[in-house]
Amino acid sequence: MSEKKLMKGNEALAEGALRAGCRFFAGYPITPQNEVPEYMSWRLPQVGGAFVQSESEVAAINMIYGAAATGKRTMTSSSSPGISLKQEGISYCAGADLPFLIANVMRGGPGLGNIAGAQGDYWQSTRGGGHGDYRLFVMAPNGANEMGNFPHKCYEVAFKYRIPALMLADGIIGQMMEPVEFTNAEIDIKTLKEPDWALGVNNGRAKRIVKSYDLREGCLEKMVLERVKRYRQIEENEVLYEERMIEDAELAIVAYGTSARVSMAAVKMAREKGLKVGLFRPITLWPYPKKRLVELSGKIKKFLTVEMSLGQMVEDVRLSLNGRSEVYLHSKPGGSVITAEEVLATIEGVMKKGAKEYAAIK
Numbered sequence: 001m002s003e004k005k006l007m008k009g010n011e012a013l014a015e016g017a018l019r020a021g022c023r024f025f026a027g028y029p030i031t032p033q034n035e036v037p038e039y040m041s042w043r044l045p046q047v048g049g050a051f052v053q054s055e056s057e058v059a060a061i062n063m064i065y066g067a068a069a070t071g072k073r074t075m076t077s078s079s080s081p082g083i084s085l086k087q088e089g090i091s092y093c094a095g096a097d098l099p100f101l102i103a104n105v106m107r108g109g110p111g112l113g114n115i116a117g118a119q120g121d122y123w124q125s126t127r128g129g130g131h132g133d134y135r136l137f138v139m140a141p142n143g144a145n146e147m148g149n150f151p152h153k154c155y156e157v158a159f160k161y162r163i164p165a166l167m168l169a170d171g172i173i174g175q176m177m178e179p180v181e182f183t184n185a186e187i188d189i190k191t192l193k194e195p196d197w198a199l200g201v202n203n204g205r206a207k208r209i210v211k212s213y214d215l216r217e218g219c220l221e222k223m224v225l226e227r228v229k230r231y232r233q234i235e236e237n238e239v240l241y242e243e244r245m246i247e248d249a250e251l252a253i254v255a256y257g258t259s260a261r262v263s264m265a266a267v268k269m270a271r272e273k274g275l276k277v278g279l280f281r282p283i284t285l286w287p288y289p290k291k292r293l294v295e296l297s298g299k300i301k302k303f304l305t306v307e308m309s310l311g312q313m314v315e316d317v318r319l320s321l322n323g324r325s326e327v328y329l330h331s332k333p334g335g336s337v338i339t340a341e342e343v344l345a346t347i348e349g350v351m352k353k354g355a356k357e358y359a360a361i362k
Helices: 009-019 035-046 057-068 080-095 122-126 144-161 171-175 219-237 257-272 290-296 313-321 340-353
Strands: 005-008 024-027 050-053 074-078 101-106 137-139 165-170 177-180 241-244 251-254 277-282 284-286 302-307 326-331
Touching: 005 009, 005 144, 009 035, 009 101, 009 144, 009 165, 009 171, 009 177, 024 035, 024 057, 035 050, 035 074, 057 074, 057 080, 074 080, 080 101, 080 122, 101 144, 101 171, 122 165, 122 284, 137 144, 144 165, 144 171, 144 177, 144 219, 165 171, 165 257, 171 257, 251 257, 251 340, 257 277, 257 302, 257 340, 277 290, 290 313, 302 313, 302 340, 313 326, 326 340
Parallel strands: 024 050, 024 074, 074 101, 101 165, 137 165, 251 277, 251 302, 302 326
Antiparallel strands: 005 177, 137 284, 241 277
């Protein structure tokens, strides 16, 4: 068993990416993710990698395009407005089928917003925030330990299916300090084979081209449909979630990130009052674990979505259940932290009253 180390979430993310084989990082400072590029600036040279603080977020994502095209494990990170600036480049990378890791440590919004942790970027992350038909593989850590260990899975999926992977964390998780145990074996980059699509020294092999478009009649449609086949495989093989106290639950809370941590505290408080409540935590936000939600709806008829936003993931819960169960929402936007007591009050209202007003924003 590896040794546990007290680390900040952002630093665990950076170290986890390095241990998973990342050797190039390009990014630009923005709170609350600044510890990621700061950590990378001194650690990457130690492992033979390269760090670039770019002149802007736009420059950073285009540097990633070039570096990822060589088949190396690359990474960029930012926070909400910075990710918005990267969206055109992310779309280009997705169109070129380039695997790399993006980290978004969310802050309050819209616009410049504030620097507090929030969850208002769910739609942007899970719907493909840039133009065109594409997807990202999206994982949502709920603490520093998962921040450190999820990069391994992100790179694994990204290179297997040639898709950009995104880790979506809120600012609270990025800034919190917790014991971190890196459970995956550190990648020896010398053992990583060069992908058969990667650019590099020719050495007499056939010419390779990495591009996100093809202007010949019908070719773009073919490229997009080929990509969709891989998306279907990801939906079939890579869905991840966690269930807590769900076996006898009459109400299931659905939450991710900090909201899931707060919700788990509310679940324990509800259980002490004799209320049968459980927690369902999506770990992959795309692909969303909709099949499991449908299975749970066979015995659970009330679902409460808890979010640090006006309510975005709740749409995926409603779409998944499609009327099989009642869906309620407890939300708090603008970088405000939800408390377990607030969630408990909503639980009691939904379970004891079943009042329809709890479907509205609280």
